[in-house]
Each structure stands twice: as C-alpha cells, then as structure tokens.
Amino acid sequence: MATETPNELSLAESARLVAAGELSSTELVAACLDRIAAREEDVQAWASLDPEHAMAQARACDAARAGGPLHGVPVGIKDVLDTADLPTEMGSPIYKGNRTLSDSSAVAMLRAAGAVILGKTVTCEFAGVAPGPTRNPLDLARTPGGSSSGSGAAVADRMVPMALGTQTGGSVLRPASFCGVVGFKPTYNTINRAGLKFAAENLDTIGFIARSVEDVALSLRVLTQRADPPGSAGPARPRIGLCRTYLWEKAEPETRAALDHAAAAAAAAGAEIVEFELPASFAGLTEARETINNVERARSLAWEWANHRAAISVRMARSIELGQAISGETYHATLQFADTCRLALDGLMEGFDALIAPAVNGEAPVGLAYAGDPSFQGLWTLLHVPAITVPALRGSNGMPVGVQLVARRYADEALLRTAGWLVEVAGLDGRKAMADAASPGRVPA
Amino acid sequence: MATETPNELSLAESARLVAAGELSSTELVAACLDRIAAREEDVQAWASLDPEHAMAQARACDAARAGGPLHGVPVGIKDVLDTADLPTEMGSPIYKGNRTLSDSSAVAMLRAAGAVILGKTVTCEFAGVAPGPTRNPLDLARTPGGSSSGSGAAVADRMVPMALGTQTGGSVLRPASFCGVVGFKPTYNTINRAGLKFAAENLDTIGFIARSVEDVALSLRVLTQRADPPGSAGPARPRIGLCRTYLWEKAEPETRAALDHAAAAAAAAGAEIVEFELPASFAGLTEARETINNVERARSLAWEWANHRAAISVRMARSIELGQAISGETYHATLQFADTCRLALDGLMEGFDALIAPAVNGEAPVGLAYAGDPSFQGLWTLLHVPAITVPALRGSNGMPVGVQLVARRYADEALLRTAGWLVEVAGLDGRKAMADAASPGRVPA
Structure with a gap:
C-alpha cells in the first residue's frame, strides 16, 4: 500500500511500511522534501538542507534491504548537534559554515538505526532565547517557540515525522506545545551528548519532537538501547498527581482549561487524580x-x-x-540545592504514575522576537525528571495548548505508557476547543 | 629576581614573579621550551607543540602588563580538549590533523586568566587505555600512567608547571602518582566540559596535574570562579578516615606502605585517624x-x-x-545504583575532613603497553567526589607512590586544605624510601 501523502505518516508507521516493502525510502523522503519545498518559504524551519544528499541516503537504504528500526525513515536534527555531512551553525553567525569531522552520538546512533538525516533544523542562538526566522506553521504570525523552533515547526508542518531537540529550559516541550505536537525530554544524562554544543551542561537534555507518543517511545528505544515494546497499554487505573506548581499565577486561562480538561478526561477514564503540591522550598x-x-x-x-x-x-x-x-x-x-530537590521529589512521587502539570503559559504568543516563557518547563528540566507534553485543547485563538506529564527519574518508559494511556484510553487529542473544555480555568489567586 | 631555571618554578610562584615584573613570560616560556627540546625525544609528552606560537603568546603577555591570575604562565592541555590554535587529535589516527573552530571552555577560561597555552599533551586513544608513546620521566622503561600520560610526564619533567587532564577511570590521579606529582579531580560537573571529546559523560571530569597542592588550588579557582584564598592553613586537627577500600587485596606492598606512612605522619602531626569501611554494597x-x-x-x-x-x-x-x-x-x-552510593557516602562522610585511600596498586609498571590499573581511582570517580593524590614515598624500585585523599561532593576547597595540611604540617613529601617507611604494609588477606 503506497499512501498518497507519506510525509503525513508517523515515524513508527513509516518505519513499518518501509520495513514491509510497502513504501520505499525514496518515496517517503521525496514526499517530505516536496512538503518542505512547498512550505519552507513561509515556515523557515530548516537551517541546512541538502535534498540531493537526503535522496542519496534514501536510495542507499532502498538498495540495502535489511535495516535497523528506523530504516529509510527521515529525521530532522536541531542545529546544535554535530553532523559530518551538514554544517552545524548553532543559530550564530560565529559558526556560519562550520563543519565538523564527525557526527554527534545521537546522530550516529540514528544513522546506525537506519535513519535518513534529512537536514538541520533552526535553533535559537546557541539553544538560547534569541530566535531564528522560523514561524509557527499553524499561524505564521506567531512564534513556534524555542529554542528547538525548527524541530517543532517542521514536525507540526508534516515536513518530517520526528526531529531531535535539546532542552536547557523549555526548548523541547514549549515548541511542541505551541505547534500542537508531542515533545519529550528524557531523564537527564540518559541520551548521550557527545557532539552537542553545550548551552548549560547540568541542564542540557536531548529530546524528541514527534506527532505521537508511540513515535517518541520508538525514538527513545533507539537512543537508549532499550528493548521494551512500545507499551501503549499503560496502567489500567493510573494514579496521577495534579500539580499546578508554584508558577500557577503565570498560567493563562488556556493553560488552566487545558489542565482541567486533561485531568477531567483522565478521571473519566478511570484515573485517580490527587492534588499534588510541591514543597515550598521548590x-x-x-x-x-x-x-x-x-x-x-x-x-x-x-x-x-x-x-x-x-x-x-x-x-x-x-x-x-x-x-x-x-x-x-x-x-x-x-x-x-537542585540535588536536594531531586531527592525530595523522588520520595514525594512514590506511588504516582505521573504528575500532570502546565506545559506552557498559554497559546504561542504573536510575533517572532520572543519564543515564550520557559518557566513551566524549566523547573522540571532542573529536576532532571522525564517530561512529555501532549496536545490538550485549542485556546481562544484556535492555537494548541499542551499539558505536561512528568515522572520520577529513570521512569521514562512508564511515563510514556501513562501518556499513551491519556491519549488513547482517556481520548486526549488536543482537538477540543477551549470554550468547550470540561471545566473553565480557575480564577488567578 | 630572575631564577636560573624558571621551568622548575611552580605555577603559583611563576604567576607571582610574572605579575611582579621579576620574570618575563618570554623567559619562562623559553625555559619550558628549552627543557622540552632537551628531553622530548626521550619523554614524548607532547602531541602537538608550536614553539613559535607559544613564544608569540608570551610576548603578547609581556606587552600587556595587566593580567589575570595566570598572566604569562604556560600550561599544557590534554589532547582531548579543543584548542582553536592547535590540532586536537585525541590519540587516534581518525583525528590526525583535526582542527576545531573554537577553544574548549577550560582552555578559553585559562586564556582569559592570562595563561599561555604551551601545547597539547599526549593522551591514550580517546582518553582510554591504549597508550601513546609517552615514557615515565623518572624511568624511561616504565609507563607514566594514563590516560593523561603526557600531562603527568610533562609536569613531572619540569616541562610545564601545570597541565589539564581528564579522568573517566583514573586518568588524572594515576599518572600523577606514577610520575611523583600532584593530581586532582574536582567534584563531577563543576569544571565546564564544553569542547571536551567525551569518553563517558557520566564519569568524565576535567582535572589538574601540577607539582603542589597550592598550584592545584590556584587552577581550580580560575576554572570555578571561586574567590577563596589558597587556604594552605587547613584544619588544626583534621579527622581523617583511613579507607583501604574493598580493593585492598590489589594493593602491592608499596601502596600498603604508602598508606601506612601517610596515616602515621598525619597522626603524628595531630590528626585523628579513624578506620573507615565502605558499605558492602559499594x-x-x-x-x-x-x-x-x-x-x-x-x-x-x-x-x-x-x-x-x-x-x-x-x-x-x-x-x-x-x-x-x-x-x-x-x-x-x-x-x-551509583546515585544511591553517592548519597550514602555523603552521609557516611559527615564529620570527616577527608578519607585517605590507596591511589594506585603500586609503582608504575615496567613497559609502555599497559598504563596501569584504574580500580583504586575509578571507584571515587564514579562516586563524583573530589580526589587528590600527593606523593607519599618511594617504592622498592625507587619509583614514587602517592596516596589519595577524597572528600564529600562539593567540598573541593576543604579537601585541598586538608591535603595542604598533610604536605606542609605533617610533612608528607614523597621523599622517604619504602624500607624506611613508618610501618610495613600489611600482608595480603
């Protein structure tokens, strides 16, 4: 079965079809390149792209039948990770045209799994706060978020099924939420960072932006040598802490509605929802x-x-x-201090499958000069816990708003199972409009 | 006062003389280059060296009077750390001639403090176990240890007063012990690793090889923005745990004698020495x-x-x-598991200024193909604690054997004060011969 629009396929589905011989890597990569050609002038998600080289990788995959779990499937790479065959410019004029001899670890491991490196995605300067030219594909007047701006926009715009990002504050989850896709940051220091230009090494975590929890789980298995099955089953009746966090006053009505809607959906599907307050010191x-x-x-x-x-x-x-x-x-x-909080949280989260927390302040702001507030993502980044955002609803401007799920350090696979449960069993899919949300956001304190 | 042999000066003394205008950077760097020219054919400590470029840096320092704490002082850099002006070859033919656009963080911070980057020192392949050509300057038939082989040999041979190393197992402390100098590895993740080729990122720690505790303290202050004075005073009556570790059977008579001698010297100078056993799980x-x-x-x-x-x-x-x-x-x-042990150790070390433990199995082995056993250093590397080795005595072959002091995570400065106390107050200087040691090593169990 050849699909009409292979660029719309998920990472996992693409991999399955290519492995089964029902879709060629060249068809798949060509469809992604066609989408980019049609949309890049507006979206500007790519820092460097070499279509002929991408097609050559795809042809090589098609010629070599046996392959790894991502055989023939294109992925995008945030432009702070070294690639031997494409420049690594880090969103800075200082590194214009910079070439490295070798691939970063994550890129080499993706290639070893059979992936086609489609291109480098736009990053804010050194994965910081000064944005590149990327626009939110859902509303070109709005920021896609940052610093993994190009990864968020490219995945949301169906240019590529998965792209690597990095998170030092909120640079994976925020663009994912703003662009209406799934963003995942694993436990700190479990995806190898060799060949990553550090922003802040006690925080920097390589993560994934994709369009499904399943795709994130597949990516994680490739980069962490885990053998687990996708595990979409999840817990029958998850115990979830509802954690508004000490930043709740920053939550706009959209975010409050998103959190309430997600909690209500989970409760309706059988989850036990427990109010969870962080200690004051946090x-x-x-x-x-x-x-x-x-x-x-x-x-x-x-x-x-x-x-x-x-x-x-x-x-x-x-x-x-x-x-x-x-x-x-x-x-x-x-x-x-951060170490102390991590330990305390390990104990506090005992017995919880996950916490549900705000992912972002609200919808993606209008304008491209400001990529958004990292506060709601950054506190979990410092805590080194795995964190995922999935789309929860559409805000008053029709833009997506995600919610965030976090779990204990090293409980990455369990977190993904809970997130999969929330989407598949509880039906959280981000299509509901805010006005239609289960309950309105609470009034600010 | 111009000294006859400036290359024999310590890092701190060099910096003081240059700052006072009593020694020029060009005299100092020229003396180091002369020493290298005389000895390098035998010792082979340097992976790359550009004498004219080093002299140009020295002349620039002399021309610019005001400077940082290392103004005009030469340092060596292990060849796994990026340098914009010298190749970074990592002891591997794969990286022959490899150039990087930028300096690693540690190198840039040394330069910002005024240091002259003298050259790159030989490393085992990728800071691992396959040695380069470096010989032990105290006995050319013996290994200098590894993987910071060139840093250990160059400092011991008075080619440079301080050199950066990295430790993943025992790659700073072992060559320091084998070459009869001081080696220090700080708390994990407190010296920035941007621009370091990772060996194993949950272990890799940048450290120093120098000829005094004071020099290590000065280097640490430069790379950690600490304002502390050198702190040679130390505790009046330190409480030291004598920790033979679960590896004690590996300790050769020289190491047993070194530990006993150091403990006896500390006790004689007023330290309280307490037997300290690691939990069985360690x-x-x-x-x-x-x-x-x-x-x-x-x-x-x-x-x-x-x-x-x-x-x-x-x-x-x-x-x-x-x-x-x-x-x-x-x-x-x-x-x-490692996290659990770290936490347990934090508690167990409460009330101790330091632990004293074996640094190495014994003297540097004969031959260049094997750079020595990392076990006695590696367990502390995994525990992320600061660790220092100072020379304790000469073994039966006349080669130096160090002892190791470790402290709680983040207690780096306190550890250096205790080490300074052990050298200056307790008089541990490594000149004593083994037969003359305070008490013989115990018989293996």
Missing part, C-alpha cells in the same frame, strides 16, 4: 535554573565571548555577564 | 563503572565505529562491543 527552582544557566553559558561560550563578542546577541551577552558575576560558591550551592 | 562500584564506561564509549564513539572501525584499537573495540551488548535497562539501573 519555589527556588526557577531562580536556581537561571543561575546555573547563566554560569554555564558564560563558561561554555568563553571562547566566543573572548573572540567574537560583537557577534553575540544582546540577550545572550546579558546572560553571560550575569553568569560571570556569580561566584563559584553560589554556583556550587545552587547545584547542591 | 563493592559493586568497580563493575558499575565499567558498565557505564562501556555503554557510554559505545555511544560517544558511534560515528567512529560506523565509519573508521579499522582505526580503533583492539582494546577500545572490545569496550565498545561490550557496551553495545548492555541493555538500556541495565545501564539505567547502574546509573541509579
């Missing part, structure tokens, strides 16, 4: 994440600062200067 | 470290494996194949 996590981020940016960009200061954005320069002014003592105390 | 740390090392090597070298397998050493290939065969489940369980 309110320091947002500032702690900023401290770590600023110190580590100052250090990881020390060469760029010394040699190319004029080519660094004003916002990044501000972060670097803040980081330079923070003492080693404060930095180390902050790292220890 | 005996799994050695295998756990190997599991993590193998899995992460397989991943970080995935590109090299796919594209240049024939250029990978047999020993590295074996590690990669072992790593590929380990499931993600086992890997994650191993990471969690």
Whole structure:
C-alpha cells in the first residue's frame, strides 16, 4: 500500500511500511522534501538542507534491504548537534559554515538505526532565547517557540515525522506545545551528548519532537538501547498527581482549561487524580535554573565571548555577564540545592504514575522576537525528571495548548505508557476547543 | 629576581614573579621550551607543540602588563580538549590533523586568566587505555600512567608547571602518582566540559596535574570562579578516615606502605585517624563503572565505529562491543545504583575532613603497553567526589607512590586544605624510601 501523502505518516508507521516493502525510502523522503519545498518559504524551519544528499541516503537504504528500526525513515536534527555531512551553525553567525569531522552520538546512533538525516533544523542562538526566522506553521504570525523552533515547526508542518531537540529550559516541550505536537525530554544524562554544543551542561537534555507518543517511545528505544515494546497499554487505573506548581499565577486561562480538561478526561477514564503540591522550598527552582544557566553559558561560550563578542546577541551577552558575576560558591550551592530537590521529589512521587502539570503559559504568543516563557518547563528540566507534553485543547485563538506529564527519574518508559494511556484510553487529542473544555480555568489567586 | 631555571618554578610562584615584573613570560616560556627540546625525544609528552606560537603568546603577555591570575604562565592541555590554535587529535589516527573552530571552555577560561597555552599533551586513544608513546620521566622503561600520560610526564619533567587532564577511570590521579606529582579531580560537573571529546559523560571530569597542592588550588579557582584564598592553613586537627577500600587485596606492598606512612605522619602531626569501611554494597562500584564506561564509549564513539572501525584499537573495540551488548535497562539501573552510593557516602562522610585511600596498586609498571590499573581511582570517580593524590614515598624500585585523599561532593576547597595540611604540617613529601617507611604494609588477606 503506497499512501498518497507519506510525509503525513508517523515515524513508527513509516518505519513499518518501509520495513514491509510497502513504501520505499525514496518515496517517503521525496514526499517530505516536496512538503518542505512547498512550505519552507513561509515556515523557515530548516537551517541546512541538502535534498540531493537526503535522496542519496534514501536510495542507499532502498538498495540495502535489511535495516535497523528506523530504516529509510527521515529525521530532522536541531542545529546544535554535530553532523559530518551538514554544517552545524548553532543559530550564530560565529559558526556560519562550520563543519565538523564527525557526527554527534545521537546522530550516529540514528544513522546506525537506519535513519535518513534529512537536514538541520533552526535553533535559537546557541539553544538560547534569541530566535531564528522560523514561524509557527499553524499561524505564521506567531512564534513556534524555542529554542528547538525548527524541530517543532517542521514536525507540526508534516515536513518530517520526528526531529531531535535539546532542552536547557523549555526548548523541547514549549515548541511542541505551541505547534500542537508531542515533545519529550528524557531523564537527564540518559541520551548521550557527545557532539552537542553545550548551552548549560547540568541542564542540557536531548529530546524528541514527534506527532505521537508511540513515535517518541520508538525514538527513545533507539537512543537508549532499550528493548521494551512500545507499551501503549499503560496502567489500567493510573494514579496521577495534579500539580499546578508554584508558577500557577503565570498560567493563562488556556493553560488552566487545558489542565482541567486533561485531568477531567483522565478521571473519566478511570484515573485517580490527587492534588499534588510541591514543597515550598521548590519555589527556588526557577531562580536556581537561571543561575546555573547563566554560569554555564558564560563558561561554555568563553571562547566566543573572548573572540567574537560583537557577534553575540544582546540577550545572550546579558546572560553571560550575569553568569560571570556569580561566584563559584553560589554556583556550587545552587547545584547542591537542585540535588536536594531531586531527592525530595523522588520520595514525594512514590506511588504516582505521573504528575500532570502546565506545559506552557498559554497559546504561542504573536510575533517572532520572543519564543515564550520557559518557566513551566524549566523547573522540571532542573529536576532532571522525564517530561512529555501532549496536545490538550485549542485556546481562544484556535492555537494548541499542551499539558505536561512528568515522572520520577529513570521512569521514562512508564511515563510514556501513562501518556499513551491519556491519549488513547482517556481520548486526549488536543482537538477540543477551549470554550468547550470540561471545566473553565480557575480564577488567578 | 630572575631564577636560573624558571621551568622548575611552580605555577603559583611563576604567576607571582610574572605579575611582579621579576620574570618575563618570554623567559619562562623559553625555559619550558628549552627543557622540552632537551628531553622530548626521550619523554614524548607532547602531541602537538608550536614553539613559535607559544613564544608569540608570551610576548603578547609581556606587552600587556595587566593580567589575570595566570598572566604569562604556560600550561599544557590534554589532547582531548579543543584548542582553536592547535590540532586536537585525541590519540587516534581518525583525528590526525583535526582542527576545531573554537577553544574548549577550560582552555578559553585559562586564556582569559592570562595563561599561555604551551601545547597539547599526549593522551591514550580517546582518553582510554591504549597508550601513546609517552615514557615515565623518572624511568624511561616504565609507563607514566594514563590516560593523561603526557600531562603527568610533562609536569613531572619540569616541562610545564601545570597541565589539564581528564579522568573517566583514573586518568588524572594515576599518572600523577606514577610520575611523583600532584593530581586532582574536582567534584563531577563543576569544571565546564564544553569542547571536551567525551569518553563517558557520566564519569568524565576535567582535572589538574601540577607539582603542589597550592598550584592545584590556584587552577581550580580560575576554572570555578571561586574567590577563596589558597587556604594552605587547613584544619588544626583534621579527622581523617583511613579507607583501604574493598580493593585492598590489589594493593602491592608499596601502596600498603604508602598508606601506612601517610596515616602515621598525619597522626603524628595531630590528626585523628579513624578506620573507615565502605558499605558492602559499594563493592559493586568497580563493575558499575565499567558498565557505564562501556555503554557510554559505545555511544560517544558511534560515528567512529560506523565509519573508521579499522582505526580503533583492539582494546577500545572490545569496550565498545561490550557496551553495545548492555541493555538500556541495565545501564539505567547502574546509573541509579551509583546515585544511591553517592548519597550514602555523603552521609557516611559527615564529620570527616577527608578519607585517605590507596591511589594506585603500586609503582608504575615496567613497559609502555599497559598504563596501569584504574580500580583504586575509578571507584571515587564514579562516586563524583573530589580526589587528590600527593606523593607519599618511594617504592622498592625507587619509583614514587602517592596516596589519595577524597572528600564529600562539593567540598573541593576543604579537601585541598586538608591535603595542604598533610604536605606542609605533617610533612608528607614523597621523599622517604619504602624500607624506611613508618610501618610495613600489611600482608595480603
């Protein structure tokens, strides 16, 4: 069965069809390239793309029948991960045309699994806050979120079924939520970061943007050598903590409605929903994440600062200067504070399959200069827990709003099973409109 | 005061003299280059060296009077850390002539502190176990240890006062002990690793090889933005745990004598010495470290494996194949086991200024093909604690044997103060011969 629009297929379905000989890699890659050709002028998701080289990879896959779990399937790579055959420019003029001898670990492992590296996706400058040209494919006047802007936009626009992102604050989950797709950040330090340009190494986590939980699970298995089956079954009656977090005042009505709708859907499908409050001390996590981020940016960009200061954005320069002014003592105390919170959370989450929490403040803001607030994602990034966003509903402007599920460190597969349950059993699919949500968002405190 | 042999000066003394205008950077760097010219044919510590470029850096320092804490002082860089002006070859033919656009974070921060980057020091292949050509300067028939072989040999041979190393198993402390100098590995993830080729990212730690504790403290302050004074004062009556570890059977008589001698010297100077036994479960740390090392090597070298397998050493290939065969489940369980041990150790070390433990099995072995056993260093590497080795005595072959001091995570400065106390107050200087040691090593169990 050849599908009419192979670029709309999921990663898992593409892999199944190619493996079965029902779809060729060349057809699939050509369909993605056609979609890009039709839409890239508007969306601007790609930092570098070499269609002929992508097609050559696809032909090689078709010529070699046996293959890995992603044989012949195209993927996108955020432009902070080294690729031997494409430039790695990191959204910075300093690295214009930069070539590396080797692939990053994640890229090499995707290739070893048979994937076609379709191209590099646009990143904010050094995976930070200064955006590239990418637009939200659902509304070109709005940001796609960042810093994995191109990965979010390309996957949402059916240009590629899955793209790698990285999250230091909220750079995987926020663009996924803003673009109406699925974004997943695994437990810290479980996907190898060799060949990643660090933003802040105590935070940076490689993750996936895709269009289904199943696709995220498949990607995770490839990059973590796990043998688990997709595990869409999930718990029969999950126990879920409803965690509004200490940032709840930032939640716009859309986010409040999304959380209520997701909790109501889960409860209706049999989940036990329990209010879950973070300890008061956790309110320091947002500032702690900023401290770590600023110190580590100052250090990881020390060469760029010394040699190319004029080519660094004003916002990044501000972060670097803040980081330079923070003492080693404060930095180390902050790292220890984060460790303490991680341990405490491990204990608090005992007995819960997941927490459900806001993913973003609300819908994607209008304008391209601001890629959105990382607060609701960043606190979980610092806690090193696995986190996923799935679309929950459409806000008052018709834009998607996701909810976030998190689990204990290393419980990545269990989290994906719970997320799969929420989508498949509880029916959360992001198509409901806000006005139609199960219950309205609460009034701000 | 111009010294006759500036290359023999410590890092701190060099920096003081240059800052005071009593020694020029060009005199200092020229003396180091002269020493290298005289000895390099025998020692082979350097992977790349550009004497004219080093002198140009020195002249620039002399021309610019004001400077950072390392103004005009030469340092060596292990050849797994990126340098914009010298190749980064990683001890592998795959990376012959490899150039990077930028400096690694540690190198850029050293430069920002005024240091002259003298050259790149020889590393075992990818900071692993396949040695380069470096010889032990104290006995050319013996290994200098590895994988920071060139850093250990160059510092011991007075070619440079300090060199960066990296430790994944025992790659900083072992060469330091084998070459009779000081080696320090800080708390994991406190020196920025941007621009380091990862061996195993959950273990890799950038450290220093120098000829005094003061020099290590100075280097640490530069790379961690700490403002502390050198802190040679140390505790008046330190409480030290004597930790033979579960590996004690591996300790040769020289190591037993070194530990006893150091403990006796500390006790004689007023320290409280308490036998300290690790919990039985910690005996799994050695295998756990190997599991993590193998899995992460397989991943970080995935590109090299796919594209240049024939250029990978047999020993590295074996590690990669072992790593590929380990499931993600086992890997994650191993990471969690290590986390558990770290937490337990934090509690057990409460009330101790440091533990004293074996640094190495014994003297540097004869021959260059085997860089020594990482077990005594590796267990502490996996525990992420700061660790330092200082020379304790001379073994039966006249070669140096160090002891190791470790402290709680983030207690790096306190550890250095205790180590300084052991050297300066307790008088441990490594000059005592084994036969003359305070008490003989115990008979193996």
